[in-house]
Amino acid sequence: MTSDRFPPSARAGLPGPRGPATPYRMTVTTALPHDDAVALADQRLAAWLKHEGCDEPPPAPHRSDTADVPAERLRLGDRVLLDRDGGPLRGGPGSGYYDRRRLRTPAPHGTHQLTLTVATGAEGRTWVRLEAETHTTGSGVRTPCRVPVPELASGLLPLLDAADGPAAVLPVPRVLTAAEVDGLIDELCDPERRLPTVVASVPVNHDLDAWVADVVRPLCRQLPGLATAYVLDPGARTEFNVALEYHTVYGGAVRTYLPEIDPASRQDGARHPVLARHRIEEDLRRAAGLLAREPRRLAAEQPLPPPLAAVPVLRAPVPGVRAGTGPDDAPSRAERAALAREERQDHAEQQARADELERVRHSLRRERRQGRRLPADEPSGGAVGVLRRGVQARGPVGRLCVGTGGASGRRPVLPGSAARPVAPGDRALAVVPDTFTELMARLGEFPLLTFTGDQKSALALDDLRCTGAGWARLTWDGLTALQQYAEAAVRGAAGGDFKQWCEHTPAGCHRFPPRKAVRGESRTVFSHTKWKRERMLPVPECVDTSRRAFMGAHLRIGGGRTAPRLHYLDDCSGSGRIYVGYIGLHLTNTRTN
Incomplete structure (x- = not known):
């Protein structure tokens, strides 16, 4: 400020x-x-x-x-x-x-x-x-x-x-060259890292120094002490994206790498948010606030290191009661003793609250770790040596496609995906995933959508490919339309809710069938305790202090009694995001029960 x-x-x-x-x-x-x-x-x-x-x-x-x-x-x-x-x-x-x-x-x-x-x-x-x-x-x-x-x-x-593990914590972003990429990867993979690492890319054909001075430094003005920040020069960007196939950043976008990164995991890539270039250029000040959101959250929720957790709460001095003379001395001493007892009791209560808060932080971290455990067949070697051996075996990245994860730039296609070059910003022509495994790994390409649910229900849909051909592609279409709607809604230009957006999709935007966009569940579902509880899905505390919200709005993915559904909460008028709480088979209602 x-x-x-x-x-x-x-x-x-x-x-x-x-x-x-x-x-x-x-x-x-x-x-x-x-x-x-x-x-x-x-x-x-x-x-x-x-x-x-x-x-x-x-x-x-x-x-x-x-x-x-x-x-x-x-x-x-x-x-x-x-x-x-x-x-x-x-x-x-x-x-x-x-x-x-x-x-x-x-x-x-x-x-x-x-x-x-x-x-x-x-x-x-x-x-x-x-x-x-x-x-x-x-x-x-x-x-x-x-x-x-x-x-x-x-x-x-x-x-x-100041340091965070092996990383120096500086008040301004540092520009990295290709020779320094290995050191950055070591920092990202260090198990003692507590702070997020923010990595900014520079658009092609833009002057590095001008972009850093005019865009990156103002963008990172809320990060000193909360994150380490780097800017990749053109050579470093290439080296970095080749090394981190599932965690790339490009085209002027900025990515926040949270602690405990697993660079060999495709699924882990969805955990590290991307701030797209177009969001930065639309409103640099608002983008700076969005970029600081995850570091602020992590700073509040991260358990303290043992030495700081062992610091007692401050026992502030208590003003004494003025002592009188003669017979009034005894009452004054009694008052001072009573004040001292109250102060000791208050201090003990404050210490108990501080200890309880620390236990909650540890519990929250355990829950987050358990929530992102990978399936048994998912590569999980986070070791840098394994990562680099994989890079050497793959060779250079070839085919390219576009996604909002890279803003207006281009991103490497995941192995096995068919692709063709497309014009920057043409989301409709971007490569569409054929499986939910790939779709979940690429959720970071939608900067205004946050997935809060359990990935297992979505990944399980890949086992039903004999009956669910096209489900992943249709889900991707829905996410694309939701992202474009959110971009308009945060500017106040959507003209209604998502259903109306689908009915009157602006020219040049991705169209999703209006009949597949449902505003809410039936009164029967809402009044049925068990069915309603199934649709009480996770949201951040800033949306609801209970960390749960009813997500009746949903997208129909396919047809039939068990066809998948995508449930979401539109909070564009509040936190400026859409929260996707569930992707999976149809939740219970009168037709599935």
Whole structure:
């Protein structure tokens, strides 16, 4: 965000004046010794406070590695408070130690809060976590969607030599040459990688430096501390796409590679979202927000590394009760004792909530891992050596086709697919998959569609090819039409829902039969508890806090009692996406029961 849109406190790394927003959370490591990292952080924080006209804090008291340093609260200006504490990590002597700084500054409708924690575990690795959030007072206050990246984050990253596994975490994207592609692949495949890796391509016949300055850097302005970012020059793009057959990026598109990538798996390719060039060029600012969505989500859901998880919650100083003289001394001591008991109880409750949140994060990660387990016959060797042997055996990529995964560029055809060259942007002529296995692997070609369901029901349709010829192709037609409808809907130019779009498909857009687009289920299905529950399908928390929503709208894939259905939720007016919750055989109703 630019400084003219936010007050000075927001420019320091805190949210704007409109209320609670999605917090910013950065977690990186540093090779610096613990005390050096803390000293650098204190220097940067003091420099910013001085720049904002606040008092500079005095030197922090020496931290003990075996005993807690009581939290101290410093008043550095009008409603500007700095809390500092440190000591051993939970787990007893020898488990490690931490230092923490929490800065609170005023906002028009509440308080901005910036928390910096440096923790070093028994193994010696130093972790740095920076959190920025806002707390509002009152109701009816409009809020920004997310807290902007703190200036402190952008300033600290290069000073700390911040890293995520083997990758350097820098505040701006780095341009890679062909000779550096092997290093990028090593980073992507590293099992310790926690942050997403964003890789940008440059359109053919575009100047590299101009594209980086005018497009990529503004696009990545919300990513410092949340992701590592790279730009592939033309030679690096070729090397990268040959090596990562199922995870390509090209034609000015930008792809986000989540942790635990399996480059040898075709199915895994659908897990790493693509931001197409046309979406970037339509609205660069909105595209920057879309690109930051997955890194923000991952930062919130990722379990903390053990040293940071072992940091106790802040035990903020409690203002004492002024002691009187004579007979009034006893009541004052009693009041202080009561306050101390309440503070200890409150601290214990906060710690219990923090521990429960961490257990939820671990549980969520286990569920996600189990949800993407591959079938037994799916190649799963994520080792870089296996990947490169496969590249050498395949040789160079030959045939080309077009898909939105590459925006306006071209992408390698999957092995075994028949293809012919087509003009850029001509989605209707792009190669259509013949199997659901290939279709599911290519869902990333639809940047505004998110598949939230279980792939097993879709992949099982390949076993019915004797009766389901053309099902995969018809499903692809439906997805293509949904994507084009979504592109128009987010601009407010769709002219109605998807059914109306099919009935009055604009010239040049892919047509899907209107009779196969169904707005919702019958009243009988909706009122039947079991049948309705089958159609309560997964959605992100931003759509529904229960992470489930009724998807009555569906596409008819083929005919007959067991013919497949594609169920979806149109949220273009909300999150700007369509969520596909189910592809598979017809769910239960009066005709299938």
